[in-house]
Amino acid sequence: MRLSARIWALGLLAFAASSVSTVAEAQASGDAARGARVAYTCLGCHGIPNYNNTYPTYRVPKLRGQHPEYLVIALQAYRSGERSHGTMNANAVPLTEQDLADVAVYLAGPVVAPAASAAPVGTPPAAAAVCVACHGNDGVGITPQYPTLAGQYPDYLARALTDYKKGGRKNAVMSGFAGQLSDKDIKELAAYYAAQRPSLDTVPKRNNRFFAR
Ligand code: HEC
Numbered sequence: 001m002r003l004s005a006r007i008w009a010l011g012l013l014a015f016a017a018s019s020v021s022t023v024a025e026a027q028a029s030g031d032a033a034r035g036a037r038v039a040y041t042c043l044g045c046h047g048i049p050n051y052n053n054t055y056p057t058y059r060v061p062k063l064r065g066q067h068p069e070y071l072v073i074a075l076q077a078y079r080s081g082e083r084s085h086g087t088m089n090a091n092a093v094p095l096t097e098q099d100l101a102d103v104a105v106y107l108a109g110p111v112v113a114p115a116a117s118a119a120p121v122g123t124p125p126a127a128a129a130v131c132v133a134c135h136g137n138d139g140v141g142i143t144p145q146y147p148t149l150a151g152q153y154p155d156y157l158a159r160a161l162t163d164y165k166k167g168g169r170k171n172a173v174m175s176g177f178a179g180q181l182s183d184k185d186i187k188e189l190a191a192y193y194a195a196q197r198p199s200l201d202t203v204p205k206r207n208n209r210f211f212a213r
């Protein structure tokens with residue numbers, strides 16, 4: 001990636017870190033037990049490993065281990081239409097801020113911690129040089145607002161990057177970075193981050209103490 005793009009990335013990093021801190025504070029306290037009830041319908045898709053979105057086909061993202069603060073931001077974006085996806089827009093619209101906070105802590109569960117080993121799995125593709133500032137070498141988002149990518153489905157990661165690039169997702173930070181990626185870069189980055197461990201996971205649907213009630 002060009003040097004100018006890197007300098008720009010650092011500026012954005014500082015901007016993003018300062019502008020999102022209030023959001024994080026607001027969402028720190030969700031009620032997981034209440035969130036489990038809100039999440040009942042969500043698990044029809046997010047509770048099944050390898051469940052596919054159809055037209056186009058790519059897997060429904062793993063949410064277990066994700067930063068809850070990021071999940072809230074993502075849901076707000078579906079609710080406002082900043083992210084365009086028919087089903088997720090419909091699912092997010094009825095949710096209140098409290099619902100979002102509660103469902104996010106429930107779905108996230110224990111958050112993925114950075115890898116114990118400093119060495120990432122495999123060699124980062126050249127295009128990852130700029131990404132690691134926010135998503136880490138091991139794919140664990142370095143702040144609670146930056147999504148963890150480690151172990152996420154590669155087809156979902158590629159879809160997300162393509163959406164940032166083509167405008168299906170409007171996000172000031174990510175559209176800039178994704179706009180510079182070729183289809184080949186997107187494929188390599190998606191495969192690389194999907195291979196990192198420890199990994200995100202599917203939200204367990206059964207043997208769940210909230211559902212046992
Ligand atoms: C019919 C299947 C389906 C249902 C039901 C569903 N989702 Fe989703 N969800 C998806 C798909 C597909 C995506 C990826 C959409 C995209 O491409 O942006 C997604 C994306 C998400 C994301 C973004 C994850 C990320 O890494 O950015 C969150 C958070 C989420 N869903 C939460 C929920 C919640 C909470 C509910 C219930 C209120 C729910 N979903 C119900 C299919 C579903």
Ligand code: HEC
Pocket residue numbers: 009012013016061073074077127128130131132133134135145146147148149157158160161169171173174177178181189
């Ligand atoms: C300045 C920090 C920053 C940098 C650098 C950055 N990202 Fe992101 N990334 C973010 C933020 C913030 C989001 C969440 C945006 C949103 O709310 O949709 C995100 C979202 C994503 C997502 C969507 C994850 C999901 O679960 O839906 C992917 C994939 C991604 N970034 C990959 C990359 C790649 C690949 C690069 C390098 C080319 C990169 N990012 C560079 C901050 C960054």
